Amino acid sequence: MIPTHTTTLWLPAWARLADQLAPGDVLHRIAARADREQVDAGDEARVARRFDILPRGLPxxxxxxxxxxxxxxxxxxxxxxxxxxxxxxxxxxxxxxxxxxxxxxxxxxxxxxxxxxxxxxxxxxxxxxxxxxxxxxxxxxxxxxxxxxxxxxxxxxxxxxxxxxxxxxxxxxxxxxxxxxxxxxxxxxxxxxxxxxxxxxxxxxxxxLPDHVRSAVSQLRSGDVVLNALAARAGVPCVADDAVDSLPPGALLDLRGLHDAVLLQSHWLEPLLQRQRRGDFDTLELDFGDGHLLRWKAGHRWRFWRRHVPA
Structure with a gap:
């Protein structure tokens, strides 16, 4: 069975990382070849994309x-x-x-x-x-x-x-x-x-307190107490771990405080891409704080003709 889970990374604003990149870097390559979407910026908008809260809002x-x-x-x-x-x-x-x-x-x-x-x-x-x-x-x-x-x-x-x-x-x-x-x-x-x-x-x-909170997230890794409280309400396991190998498909990884592009690429992106190529999960979603959203599938690595990255 081919997994269709989306593993999501919450990242700081694209502009905080883009200036650190050079052609050939992992994140530069993903930004050039992945599917792109401009979505609502800000943490509340990110929460709404991953959690269904009724009544609407974030109490x-x-x-x-x-x-x-x-x-x-x-x-x-x-x-x-x-x-x-x-x-x-x-x-x-x-x-x-x-x-x-x-x-x-x-x-x-x-x-x-x-x-x-x-x-x-x-x-x-x-x-x-x-x-x-x-x-x-x-x-x-x-x-x-x-x-x-x-x-x-x-x-x-x-x-x-x-x-x-x-x-x-x-x-x-x-x-x-x-x-x-x-x-x-x-x-x-x-x-x-x-x-x-x-x-x-x-x-x-x-x-x-919301009447219900639902989410398709399989696991949350975050030090943010609001996210952990929201996940607990939704029945999503919250794990304090920075090991890439134990990150399950469908997980949400909160890296909003990580502003070092080198560390992001070496510790997270490169191992995750290796797992994706092995078929561990289908889509890697990079959700940036300023509304840039990148969705990367394993086949996107063959898009050699795409070299332009978002501004």
Missing amino acids: VAALTRQLDAGDAMQFTWLRADPGHVRPDMTSVRMLACGDLGLSPEECEALLKPLKPLFGDEGFPISAPHPARWYLCLPQEARLPVFPPPREVLGDDLLAHLPEGDTGQRWRRLLNEAQVILHNHPLNAQRSAAGKLPVNTLWFWGGGR
Whole structure:
């Protein structure tokens, strides 16, 4: 039986790798001879191509809460991750969010004065993971749109806060939380020890756990907690392994953080092409962050006349 599985690699933007290539390189050859498609760019679009989520959307907080604590059913969840901001002459810039190296004991100390603030609003706050804090909201809660931390880091935090009547409530809660954290003695201790103080929260990723998540992916290899949470919901095995020989047909390999074209080609592409020629899988799909999509089949190596690579 001829396998028809597609093995997929998620890669950084094509432009990050293209400048490192020379004619004759494996990736250069694939880019010239493979079938090409321009698709929607960005991680949410990539997720939608590999996971069928109903209702549509990507409720990050509910998915990661289920992974962290297993209790996400029947509530709406909002991430309230610890962060560090630094004011300058004209703005308040977000410099860190999520992983600030907090211990569980530090989390509990910081949460203690925050619990009355959010509890009085009916939004209990908790931290089953030091880098991922959560607000538990009623199912019917209406939330403004909060951008993910990656869109806020390095920028003026105030420019990303929601507007309108609904947004006003969350701006107030954020301001009050910042005052509480600014005055917390633990932050003075962290500063004295050369660690970043936790002086803000960032709300994002709100929503309810999807009714179902389905995927044809046979195995996920990724260090991204959202992807792992999504895969767990879909029943897709998540494996921490960088061995090419054990990668099953139909796997999704997350290499978005790999910007070294030489390493990509030697450690991943060349061994995968050898396996493909042996008939282990049918199609190798390279999904780049800027919307370039390449689909390579073993027979494409005979397309000698194709030398042009995407811009």
